[in-house]
Amino acid sequence: MMKQQIELIGLNVPSKKNSKIITKSKRVISSKLVQYYERWCSPILKQQLSTWQKMIQNKPLPLKVSFYFYRDSKRKWDFVNIVQVIADLMQKEGYLIDDDTKNFIPLYAGEEVTTKKEAGVIITIE
Numbered sequence: 001m002m003k004q005q006i007e008l009i010g011l012n013v014p015s016k017k018n019s020k021i022i023t024k025s026k027r028v029i030s031s032k033l034v035q036y037y038e039r040w041c042s043p044i045l046k047q048q049l050s051t052w053q054k055m056i057q058n059k060p061l062p063l064k065v066s067f068y069f070y071r072d073s074k075r076k077w078d079f080v081n082i083v084q085v086i087a088d089l090m091q092k093e094g095y096l097i098d099d100d101t102k103n104f105i106p107l108y109a110g111e112e113v114t115t116k117k118e119a120g121v122i123i124t125i126e
Helices: 032-047 049-055 079-092
Strands: 006-009 020-022 028-030 063-071 104-113 120-125
Touching: 006 032, 006 049, 032 049, 032 079, 063 079, 079 104
Parallel strands: 063 104
Antiparallel strands: 006 120, 020 028, 063 120
């Protein structure tokens, strides 16, 4: 049986840390790219929430969550910064109680380079 998974395919996952903007009022906000990604990603996560709930049934906390990335270039990237974008969205959409270590351990499951259209991330539970 194939492992159940959450698919966020269609956009490269941006880095939250490397794309902050300081506004005129000195507030620090996410870049337009991160904001666009969040708006794109939220409804997709909402659609797959019931799948996630099945995936985590009877799993002890902290959840060991694996991320397999499809990147649209060979550019270097930082796993922690990229996972932070997804973890924040997963928390916002009710996937995670919190993204602290009592609830969530992110695991790097690998990566491959693909087309822009097929860029994204596959999320599974260990």
